[in-house]
Amino acid sequence: MSKLKTYLKHPFSFILLVLIGICAFITVASILFIIFFIVFKGVPNLSADLFSFTYNSKNVSMLPSIFNTIFITFGTLLIAVPIGIFSAVYLVEYTKKGSKLTKVIRVTTETLAGIPSIVFGLFGFLAFVISLGWGYSLIAGILTLVLMVLPTIIRTTEEALLAVPDTYREGSFGLGAGKLRTIFKIILPSATPGILSGVILAIGRIVGESAALIFTAGTVANTATGLLSSARTLSVHLYCLLTEGLYTEQAYATAVILLLLVVVINAVSNFAAKKIAKV
Amino acid sequence: MKVKENLMKYIFLLCACISILAVVIICLFIFVNGVPAIGEVGIVKFIFGTHWKPSSNEFGIFPMIVASIYVTAGAIIIGVPIGLLTAIYLAMYCPVKVYKIVKPLINLLASVPSVVYGFFCLVVVVPVIQNLTHTSGKGILTTSILLGIMILPTIISTAESSIRAVPSMYYEGALALGATKERSIMKTVVPAAKSGIMSGVILSVGRAIGETMAVVMVAGNQAIMPNSITSGVRTLTSNIVMEMGYATGMHRDALIGTAVVLFVFILLINICFSLVVRKKEK
Numbered sequence: 001m002s003k004l005k006t007y008l009k010h011p012f013s014f015i016l017l018v019l020i021g022i023c024a025f026i027t028v029a030s031i032l033f034i035i036f037f038i039v040f041k042g043v044p045n046l047s048a049d050l051f052s053f054t055y056n057s058k059n060v061s062m063l064p065s066i067f068n069t070i071f072i073t074f075g076t077l078l079i080a081v082p083i084g085i086f087s088a089v090y091l092v093e094y095t096k097k098g099s100k101l102t103k104v105i106r107v108t109t110e111t112l113a114g115i116p117s118i119v120f121g122l123f124g125f126l127a128f129v130i131s132l133g134w135g136y137s138l139i140a141g142i143l144t145l146v147l148m149v150l151p152t153i154i155r156t157t158e159e160a161l162l163a164v165p166d167t168y169r170e171g172s173f174g175l176g177a178g179k180l181r182t183i184f185k186i187i188l189p190s191a192t193p194g195i196l197s198g199v200i201l202a203i204g205r206i207v208g209e210s211a212a213l214i215f216t217a218g219t220v221a222n223t224a225t226g227l228l229s230s231a232r233t234l235s236v237h238l239y240c241l242l243t244e245g246l247y248t249e250q251a252y253a254t255a256v257i258l259l260l261l262v263v264v265i266n267a268v269s270n271f272a273a274k275k276i277a278k279v
Numbered sequence: 280m281k282v283k284e285n286l287m288k289y290i291f292l293l294c295a296c297i298s299i300l301a302v303v304i305i306c307l308f309i310f311v312n313g314v315p316a317i318g319e320v321g322i323v324k325f326i327f328g329t330h331w332k333p334s335s336n337e338f339g340i341f342p343m344i345v346a347s348i349y350v351t352a353g354a355i356i357i358g359v360p361i362g363l364l365t366a367i368y369l370a371m372y373c374p375v376k377v378y379k380i381v382k383p384l385i386n387l388l389a390s391v392p393s394v395v396y397g398f399f400c401l402v403v404v405v406p407v408i409q410n411l412t413h414t415s416g417k418g419i420l421t422t423s424i425l426l427g428i429m430i431l432p433t434i435i436s437t438a439e440s441s442i443r444a445v446p447s448m449y450y451e452g453a454l455a456l457g458a459t460k461e462r463s464i465m466k467t468v469v470p471a472a473k474s475g476i477m478s479g480v481i482l483s484v485g486r487a488i489g490e491t492m493a494v495v496m497v498a499g500n501q502a503i504m505p506n507s508i509t510s511g512v513r514t515l516t517s518n519i520v521m522e523m524g525y526a527t528g529m530h531r532d533a534l535i536g537t538a539v540v541l542f543v544f545i546l547l548i549n550i551c552f553s554l555v556v557r558k559k560e561k
Contacts, residue, residue: 006459007459010459010461010462012461012462013459013460013461013462014461016461016465017460017461019364020364020365020367020368020372020461021368022364023360023361023362023363023364023365023368024364024365024368024369024372024373024381026361026365027361027362027365027385027431027435028381028384030428030431031384031385031387031388032384034388034391034395034396034399034428035387037399037403038395038399041402082294083294083297084294086290086291086294086295087291087294087295087297087298089291090288090291090292090294090295091295093291094288094291094292101295104299105295105296105298105299107553108298108299108301108302109298110549110553111302111546111549112298112301112302112305114485114545114548114549114552115305115489115542115545116485116488116489116490116491116516116541116545117489117491118489118491118516118519118520118538118541119305119309119489119538119541119542119545120305121520122309122519122523122534122535122538123304123305123308123309125523126308126309126312126535127304127308147301147305150297150298150301151298154298178284179284180283180284180287204390207392208390208391208392208393208394208395209392210392210393210394210492211393211491211492211516211520214492214520214524215520215523215524235392235394238392238394238395238398239394239397239492242394242397242398242401242496248402251398255395255398255399258392258394258395259391259395262387262390262391262392263387265390266383266386266387266390270383270386
């Protein structure tokens, strides 16, 4: 009752309270609406045809695109993860805080993180597809994505390394271990959950990416046969289905699978994050 | 032993330099290819020209610049108030049980691929706008709604964490002075969290202006000056993605020039961002 009286005296506070409620509702409602809409429209359109091993214009299979997504994800991680982890190790373990090189690297990773994916795509197109003459190819897409996810991996690994207590390092040095041994046997293992969550974030970005891939890995709908063959990932597949305009039902089904992938990746990353909190 | 230690140190250093190298090479490729094209068209004619007709060698990207600014502004107008108030709800009102469900949902929203957003907007929002305004449904308004939803997670998570970082004494002090809960939040907590909220807004400007695939699907893509809120537009990013596949010669260079302009926008946004963050650290 007293609350009601206060609000009667202060109508603006009441209006604000209502607005806050409405906005929170809008946010949650739009999330749920997007998810349920895609699921309800997509699930009935799933059929065995959509998972045939080869793509043709009759079955519009997405299985080859799923394989390609896996290839590109693994390829990108294979290159980006070691580079990213090593960069972070250098930044955290070998430089003093506030050194010039650290600053330069920090500014460049921030810049790299802010570049829109279409600019990465354009760069990949100019550099790998045209200048190096690889044409639309898996490797051109992979290298473009490496540059794109590198900042994510560097930043999360850096944070994970900084969170390792100095006593670990001192203990290891005290037992006579060298710096390298300390890094590989002590620091990196205890930073693993943090690094993992960065890697998972990167996977999410790779799976969802389309603008950077369309002019680098190209849009061939069948499973890639080698590093130089063109291939579309699931996101690009969805985009192509929509622009062709003939396959709305299949597009719904593809969107559901894509959404499912993202949910799974998200759940795994939440799980990893919880593990960090425990450590 | 010593050799191995040193060798690995240089390998680490080398890896750390790769990101510097990447930025330099990307800038080189875009600027070396794009700037001469802008020079050839004439910088004023390129940036302020209102006609984009590659077939008759007219390369004016002013409509695209205006479109990018319009849809970004629209996204901010829609996304920021909703995002900020949601963040206030999450930080100050939300019961723990609800929070445990809502927060992961918002994180999920952040990782939904942009094609899925575009697709959703194409099949849901476009028909609604079509019926309401009796136009094609694709245009500034639809794109602003789309981008407004897409930037929500960024705004919410940055605003929420900066609101939570405000010392609770501020809020309690205001309450003790007899202000209502809402007044205390608006007059003490939000102003104290201002720079964190600003950095979130700048981040989302970057995201909105750089968004491509979702925008291509719902913006209409006419390369003409927009004359109303529902007219179809083509942004800088969609200009690149639509024509890069078949462009050759001068046309291709003009598209790279478009990327140069986009890049300059992004660099400006980055500078604003680091200024705000630095101010916050002080």
